[in-house]
Amino acid sequence: MTKNMLSASRLVFVFLLTSLALVAYAEPNCNIYKMENNMPCYEACVLATTGGGAQGSRASQEKFDKAIEQCPTLDYAYMEKSVPYLKRGDFINWKKLIDKAVELNPTLHLGYRGWCRYQFLRDYRGAIKDFERLDTLFPHDIGYSQNGDYQLTIVKALCYSAIGEKDKAIEILETQLAKKGYSPMVYDYLHLGVLKMETGNIDGSIESFTKSIALNDYLAEPYYYLGLIYKSKNLKAEYKSSMEKAKAYYLKGYKRFDPYTQPMHKVYLSDIDRELSTAQTF
Amino acid sequence: MRKICWIFQLLVVFSSCQNTPNQKSAYPDHVGDIAFDEKIDDPSFKVCTTGRIPQYYEFGKSLQYKGEKPAIDKHFEILKQNESTAESGYITIRFIVNCEGKTGRYRIEEMNNDYQPMSFDKKLVEKILTLTKELSGWIVGGNPEQPVDYYQYLTFKIEGGKLIEIMP
Numbered sequence: 001m002t003k004n005m006l007s008a009s010r011l012v013f014v015f016l017l018t019s020l021a022l023v024a025y026a027e028p029n030c031n032i033y034k035m036e037n038n039m040p041c042y043e044a045c046v047l048a049t050t051g052g053g054a055q056g057s058r059a060s061q062e063k064f065d066k067a068i069e070q071c072p073t074l075d076y077a078y079m080e081k082s083v084p085y086l087k088r089g090d091f092i093n094w095k096k097l098i099d100k101a102v103e104l105n106p107t108l109h110l111g112y113r114g115w116c117r118y119q120f121l122r123d124y125r126g127a128i129k130d131f132e133r134l135d136t137l138f139p140h141d142i143g144y145s146q147n148g149d150y151q152l153t154i155v156k157a158l159c160y161s162a163i164g165e166k167d168k169a170i171e172i173l174e175t176q177l178a179k180k181g182y183s184p185m186v187y188d189y190l191h192l193g194v195l196k197m198e199t200g201n202i203d204g205s206i207e208s209f210t211k212s213i214a215l216n217d218y219l220a221e222p223y224y225y226l227g228l229i230y231k232s233k234n235l236k237a238e239y240k241s242s243m244e245k246a247k248a249y250y251l252k253g254y255k256r257f258d259p260y261t262q263p264m265h266k267v268y269l270s271d272i273d274r275e276l277s278t279a280q281t282f
Numbered sequence: 283m284r285k286i287c288w289i290f291q292l293l294v295v296f297s298s299c300q301n302t303p304n305q306k307s308a309y310p311d312h313v314g315d316i317a318f319d320e321k322i323d324d325p326s327f328k329v330c331t332t333g334r335i336p337q338y339y340e341f342g343k344s345l346q347y348k349g350e351k352p353a354i355d356k357h358f359e360i361l362k363q364n365e366s367t368a369e370s371g372y373i374t375i376r377f378i379v380n381c382e383g384k385t386g387r388y389r390i391e392e393m394n395n396d397y398q399p400m401s402f403d404k405k406l407v408e409k410i411l412t413l414t415k416e417l418s419g420w421i422v423g424g425n426p427e428q429p430v431d432y433y434q435y436l437t438f439k440i441e442g443g444k445l446i447e448i449m450p
Contacts, residue, residue, distance in 0.1 A: 058311035087395035089435030095397035261450040268350045
């Protein structure tokens with residue numbers, strides 16, 4: 001195989017890899033390095049993707065160090081090595097490592113870094129920077145969040161809403177939802193409903209919560225927020241029944257949940273109980 | 283014969299010292315492990331687990347606190363009224379919740395908004411640490427028959443000296 005053919009093959013592989021990786025993180029295809037006859041990186045890649053110690057264990061961290069030593073451009077090893085620091089609250093060390101992964105392979109790691117900045121640190125401005133840089137690299141689709149809950153443009157909208165730019169957030173959300181071929185994710189309309197409620201578009205928010213329920217009727221949250229709207233409209237019976245439904249759903253476990261962090265616009269039992277108590281004397 | 287045995291014993295001791303992983307590695311057994319430090323840790327705080335202590339997220343239940351996250355937010359609400367300063371960034375306090383729901387071995391990480399180490403006003407850090415130590419609603423890890431210790435952290439996002447959000 002000629003050098004040009006090898007380069008072309010690599011480009012195809014890299015394109016496929018990055019495309020897939022934007023949908024969900026996957027282990028790298030080590031054969032790319034083999035095809036290039038880059039055996040040190042091939043072996044390092046195989047080492048990094050082979051089991052060996054639980055995540056964050058000494059054996060695992062040392063394995064990634066060894067892989068990096070053998071192939072200093074192996075972004076996957078930097079990214080994987082960073083993960084336990086993120087999950088365990090050592091954000092200084094996480095950032096050093098994930099920055100290195102982004103530097104080596106921005107198309108693959110920018111979306112993930114932005115998502116982590118949003119999810120673990122509520123670093124909204126930092127996340128927006130990452131997503132907007134990714135927008136320039138992938139104008140049509142910047143991929144999905146690591147937990148699979150969101151298309152990242154929706155997360156970008158949530159970041160804008162958190163820094164006070166709610167109208168801009170609504171515009172981003174609605175544009176994404178209107179995109180041809182985009183299938184709404186389970187929480188998209190919930191967030192849109194909350195944002196519309198917060199900006200005084202009550203009819204629009206009811207429409208969004210109704211869509212949220214139609215899409216996924218396993219959530220207490222839209223019923224809770226609908227209850228708040230009924231309260232503002234002085235509709236006592238609807239207010240009470242909506243909060244009762246929210247509580248019943250909550251107790252069944254139909255609620256927003258993430259094992260690591262508290263999702264935005266999540267509702268808690270104490271919130272619902274407080275409203276139910278108010279509804280008794282409303 | 284006695285001399286040979288003695289030399290053999292010496293060799294065994296020497297070789298076992300050479301192989302101690304803690305002496306060679308830059309890492310603890312697990313990222314984030316907090317070893318007891320007699321200079322700063324309360325000796326009366328005991329952990330029940332002899333082996334690896336799991337992380338809070340390993341139970342698949344997220345933050346385990348009586349009254350959930352709103353109870354924690356309320357406990358720290360006073361920090362939202364702090365006087366304005368120029369300091370912004372994050373203060374993270376990591377600790378262990380033991381099998382009785384008690385906490386100890388607190389460790390602090392401070393960083394600015396660029397994720398670089400920084401030092402906040404000592405009074406603010408002390409206030410956050412004291413309030414963290416006062417939290418008494420931690421739910422024991424594992425199950426009632428086999429309660430276990432776990433690692434937990436709280437990260438405080440500070441803007442202009444005021445508390446903005448608490449994670450996770």
